[in-house]
Amino acid sequence: MGKLQRIKNVMIGILTILCGVLIMLYPDTGYLVMLSFLSLALIISGLRYLGYYFTMARFMVGGKAMLFIGMITLDVGMFTFTMFDLPRAYVLFYLLLYHAFTGLIDILRGLEARRLGSSWRLKVIHGAVNIVIALFCIIFVRSLNVLVYIYGLGLIYSAVIRISTAFRKTAIVYIQ
Numbered sequence: 001m002g003k004l005q006r007i008k009n010v011m012i013g014i015l016t017i018l019c020g021v022l023i024m025l026y027p028d029t030g031y032l033v034m035l036s037f038l039s040l041a042l043i044i045s046g047l048r049y050l051g052y053y054f055t056m057a058r059f060m061v062g063g064k065a066m067l068f069i070g071m072i073t074l075d076v077g078m079f080t081f082t083m084f085d086l087p088r089a090y091v092l093f094y095l096l097l098y099h100a101f102t103g104l105i106d107i108l109r110g111l112e113a114r115r116l117g118s119s120w121r122l123k124v125i126h127g128a129v130n131i132v133i134a135l136f137c138i139i140f141v142r143s144l145n146v147l148v149y150i151y152g153l154g155l156i157y158s159a160v161i162r163i164s165t166a167f168r169k170t171a172i173v174y175i176q
Contacts, residue, residue: 009166013159020155023148030148032084035091037155038098039080046074092147096137099154103130126161130154 019037023030049070057063083091106127113120133154140146 006166009162013163013166016159016162017156020152020159023155024152027145027148030152031091031144034095034148034151035080035084038095039077039083042073042077042080044077046070046072046077049073092137092141092144095147095151096134099130099137100134103127103132103134106130122161122165129157 019033023033023037026033047070049066051070053063053066053070057066080091080094083094104127106123108127110120110123110127113123133150136150137147140150
């Protein structure tokens with residue numbers, strides 16, 4: 001990871017912490033902010049995947065996967081953006097599925113990294129925290145303010161992980 005990428009990750013982490021704190025300070029409007037933040041993040045991520053596909057990945061082996069990931073992420077982001085008028089329970093169920101799926105994928109990636117002899121503990125811990133967040137969403141499904149607090153804490157945790165990853169030393173492989 002280059003210095004510019006490290007600075008970018010730290011800045012994104014700080015902005016995410018601020019969003020998490022703002023969501024927790026104003027839980028009544030935090031729901032709308034949470035939904036806006038989630039949908040914009042998914043749309044931007046989808047556009048980045050599509051940009052990566054059209055600039056580089058279409059020439060790579062398995063590059064079509066980036067196209068599909070970008071299309072699906074962009075579609076999910078736009079779908080989330082249209083959910084402002086739906087009852088909050090549907091959106092929170094959607095958020096619950098997102099955290100459960102992300103947690104499962106992170107745990108599976110961590111176990112694969114362990115099998116390959118790479119660093120795996122942080123991935124497994126991050127996946128377990130996402131699954132715990134999903135379980136808390138199931139437990140406190142009746143109280144929307146508690147769910148907004150859980151989402152805010154999840155944002156703060158994710159930002160702290162991003163910042164700590166930015167300061168971690170990365171190995172550089174030289175090909176001779």
